[in-house]
Amino acid sequence: MSRNNQNNKKPHVGIVGAGISGLRCADILLSHGFKVTILEARNRIGGRICQSDELGYTVDIGANWIHTWDSGDVHPILKLAVETKTPIHHWNGKQLIYDSMGMKLPDEEADRLSTLLWKIIEEAFEASAEAQKKDGGKSISRDESLYDFITRRAAEEVPDERERRILIQMSEMWGAYVGEPVWKQSLRFAWMEECCGGEEVFVESNYSAILDRISKPAREQAEIILNTKTVAVRTPDTRNLGQKVAVITEDGKEYAFDHVVMTTPLGWLQKNLNCFEPALPPRLCSAINSLKLSQLEKVFITFPSAFWISDKAEDSFPAYTNWLSPSYAIDTNSHGWPQEIWNLAALAPPNNHPTILFYLYGDCSRHIVNSIYGLPAKEKFDFLNDFFAPYYSRLPGFDAKSEACKPKAILATEWLKDDLCGNAAYCNFQVGVEEADQDILTIRKGCGEDRGLWFCGEHAAPFEESGTVAGAYLSGESVGEKIVALHKREIGAA
Numbered sequence: 380m381s382r383n384n385q386n387n388k389k390p391h392v393g394i395v396g397a398g399i400s401g402l403r404c405a406d407i408l409l410s411h412g413f414k415v416t417i418l419e420a421r422n423r424i425g426g427r428i429c430q431s432d433e434l435g436y437t438v439d440i441g442a443n444w445i446h447t448w449d450s451g452d453v454h455p456i457l458k459l460a461v462e463t464k465t466p467i468h469h470w471n472g473k474q475l476i477y478d479s480m481g482m483k484l485p486d487e488e489a490d491r492l493s494t495l496l497w498k499i500i501e502e503a504f505e506a507s508a509e510a511q512k513k514d515g516g517k518s519i520s521r522d523e524s525l526y527d528f529i530t531r532r533a534a535e536e537v538p539d540e541r542e543r544r545i546l547i548q549m550s551e552m553w554g555a556y557v558g559e560p561v562w563k564q565s566l567r568f569a570w571m572e573e574c575c576g577g578e579e580v581f582v583e584s585n586y587s588a589i590l591d592r593i594s595k596p597a598r599e600q601a602e603i604i605l606n607t608k609t610v611a612v613r614t615p616d617t618r619n620l621g622q623k624v625a626v627i628t629e630d631g632k633e634y635a636f637d638h639v640v641m642t643t644p645l646g647w648l649q650k651n652l653n654c655f656e657p658a659l660p661p662r663l664c665s666a667i668n669s670l671k672l673s674q675l676e677k678v679f680i681t682f683p684s685a686f687w688i689s690d691k692a693e694d695s696f697p698a699y700t701n702w703l704s705p706s707y708a709i710d711t712n713s714h715g716w717p718q719e720i721w722n723l724a725a726l727a728p729p730n731n732h733p734t735i736l737f738y739l740y741g742d743c744s745r746h747i748v749n750s751i752y753g754l755p756a757k758e759k760f761d762f763l764n765d766f767f768a769p770y771y772s773r774l775p776g777f778d779a780k781s782e783a784c785k786p787k788a789i790l791a792t793e794w795l796k797d798d799l800c801g802n803a804a805y806c807n808f809q810v811g812v813e814e815a816d817q818d819i820l821t822i823r824k825g826c827g828e829d830r831g832l833w834f835c836g837e838h839a840a841p842f843e844e845s846g847t848v849a850g851a852y853l854s855g856e857s858v859g860e861k862i863v864a865l866h867k868r869e870i871g872a873a
Contacts, residue, residue, distance in 0.1 A: 389413050390637035390866055393626050395609045397597070398426025399590075399848055400835040400855035401642035405597040407859025413866075415601040416634065418626060420608040420799050424594055427644075427800055428586045428848070433790045434681050436732060439585045440792045442848045443677075443736075447577030454577070456589065456849045463588035468581040468726050470698035478545060479704045479715070481773055492546050495536060496529070500553070503528045507569035515814070516567040524810045525569050526550065526562035548703040551717045555738040557807040557846070558673020563741075568808035568815045571842050581721070583730040586848075593852070607632075612639060613656045614830040624831045638831045638862055642855065645838035646672050646801015660826060666818035670838060672803035673846075676744035678737040678763060679790040680771065684783045685724035685733040687774040698722055700735075700774070708769040716743035718770045735771060748795040763789045805846040806838040816842065823857070828865060833858045 389412050394401045397419035405415045423429070427441040445467060448454050460467055476489040484492075503525055510516045529550045537543040553561040557572060564572065582589075597603060608629040615622035623635040641648070648667050652659065659667075688696045702718045716739075723734040739747055747766065751759045764786055771777070777784050795802055808815045819839060827833040835858040840850025 390862070391416070391635075392638045392640060392862060393418060393624070393634055393636035394640045394642060395612075395626065396426060396642035396836075397421075397424035397594075397603060397605075398642055398644075398836070398851065399428060399593060400837070400839075400851040400858075401426075401640065402590075402594045402597050403852045403855035404640050404642070404835060404859040405601050405855075406593070407856055408862060409596050409600045411863045413863075415597065416636070417597060417601055417603045418607045418609055418628065418634070419603065419605050422606050424597075424603065424605075425590050426642075427794075428590050430585050430587060431790060434679055434732070434734065434788045437585050437587070438679055438734075438790070439582060440677065440790070442586060443582055445580050445582065446844075446847050446849065447580060448843075454849065455852050457580070459589045459592050460582070463592050465586075465588050466583040466727060466730065468583045469578065470581065470721075471694050471725065473695075473697035473699070475697040475700040476549070477700075477702045477705075477770075477773055479548065479706045481702070481705065481707045481769075483773075484545070488542070488545075492537075492542060492549060496546055496549050499529050499532045499536070500525070500550075502532065503566060503569050504573045507566055508573075510567065511570055511816075519567040521565070521567055521813055522810050523566040524562045525553065525564040525566050526560075528566050528569075529561070545703065548717070549701070551704070552701055552719060554717075554740040555675070555719055557740075558675035558744075558804045559671075559741045559807060559809065563671075563809045565808045565810050565812055565815070568812060571808050571815060571845060573843070581726075583726045609643075609654070611654050611656060612641070612832065614639075614826075614832050616657070617829060618831050636831075638827065638833060640833045640835060640855075640858055640862075641825075642834075642836050644799075644801045644803070644836060645670060645806050646803040647799065648801070648834075650798075650801060655832075659832075663821055663826065666821035669812055669818050670806045670815060671809040671812065672801065673805055673807045674741060674744045674795060675804040676739045676748055676792045676794060678739065678747070678767065678792075679723075679734055679788075680737070680763075680767060680786050681732060681734045681788045682783060682785070683733065683787055685722075686776040686778070686781065686783045687722070687735075688724055689776060694725055696722055696725065698725060702770045702773070705769065711766045711769065712743075714742065716741075716746075718767070720770075737767060737770075745795060747791060748793050751791060752793055752796050759791070760786075760789050763791055807846060819845065823854070825858075827858075827861065833862065 391414040394417045397417050430437045431440045445456050476484040510519045533543050533546050610629050611627040613625040624639040626634045700720045704715045720735040822839045825834040835854040837851045840854045844850030
């Protein structure tokens with residue numbers, strides 16, 4: 380076939396992974412007439428967008444939130460939620476804080492310290508952004524953390540030693556945002572964690588309708604091959620010779636494509652860099668290995684009724700409860716890991732189940748998953764109940780003798796043990812990283828124009844959307860558009 384005929388023929392693009400980024404990339408390519416084949420290792424599409432019915436109703440065990448923008452631009456996931464009539468929840472903004480002895484903080488004190496904490500965090504974002512503009516962040520040590528900044532400002536703002544200690548303990552809630560403790564959060568790159576700037580809304584039902592809408596073009600027009608694990612990707616030294624990119628799967632099959640888009644999670648890439656032949660360029664390998672991963676897990680606990688809510692007619696109970704560095708659960712939590720819940724009973728009917736949702740991060744999440752993985756259901760339930768009882772038993776209305784206060788079902792995620800997601804949650808920017816922004820830009824670029832190999836996912840997202848569903852979506856969209864644009868240029872040059 381002549382080079383001119385090759386260029387006029389629509390390319391065949393292979394996409395490894397049927398998560399949000401891969402599905403959106405497929406949508407863009409299909410809309411321009413490309414042939415698309417998606418190779419997915421799981422027995423389903425969606426990646427880390429998935430649900431469980433183990434509680435007796437459906438919950439998202441992956442993403443729960445939509446992190447909206449304040450820029451005025453249309454937020455793609457919020458738009459899809461509206462279009463699919465997916466109900467979203469706006470939390471009431473109230474909080475309940477327990478100190479390290481398990482005593483409830485006065486509302487006035489909790490609100491005042493929380494307001495000050497978020498003011499300090501905003502200052503840290505601003506300082507990080509200013510340093511980035513000034514010298515690429517080099518004026519902030521790569522080893523300085525967000526926690527260091529908060530501790531310094533707390534010493535300046537809070538003269539009372541007790542309140543200063545509480546404020547610093549409250550800062551640990553940052554871990555549930557990024558999946559690792561606040562003292563691991565790089566101050567130099569804190570500006571990259573200032574997600575979106577808009578309201579954080581919660582998906583009341585689940586993400587399934589949104590996933591159905593995103594995946595519709597791929598399900599109807601692409602070839603989707605499930606239960607197919609990629610083990611090697613062989614690229615030509617240069618695309619100028621018209622050579623194909625080969626994808627070899629675990630069952631020994633080999634697929635040939637004009638381009639290949641890798642949508643596998645960052646953790647999977649880090650563990651499987653040797654699957655690329657020839658090896659990826661050194662700077663791209665360095666970028667993939669330099670970014671760090673978080674460990675975020677969830678535990679849903681459902682009760683016969685929402686005993687903690689006294690007024691069922693009003694949304695008066697705090698949406699968020701935080702137990703600061705507990706010293707009263709030494710037998711089960713000797714490290715004093717703080718705990719937090721969101722009140723899912725506050726959701727609108729029919730999604731207002733008597734459930735509290737714990738978010739776990741870092742070493743606490745690793746401890747929980749390592750302790751329950753592989754256990755029989757009864758032993759798993761008992762371990763989780765023993766671990767979390769010291770916290771939910773402090774909620775108002777709790778009575779140890781009441782059946783209403785005894786958990787009916789408990790569901791814990793175990794992403795740590797999921798090899799396909801790289802045994803982790805998502806990327807974040809930890810102390811020690813030298814140039815996280817350039818690392819992400821390098822992954823975004825990939826080596827598509829040279830070798831026909833592209834990368835997308837939450838780790839290759841716009842900076843303000845790293846680690847989010849919208850980030851994965853926009854990353855897939857961007858790669859799809861780049862492949863389309865490259866094909867048009869090549870046609871024009873033929």
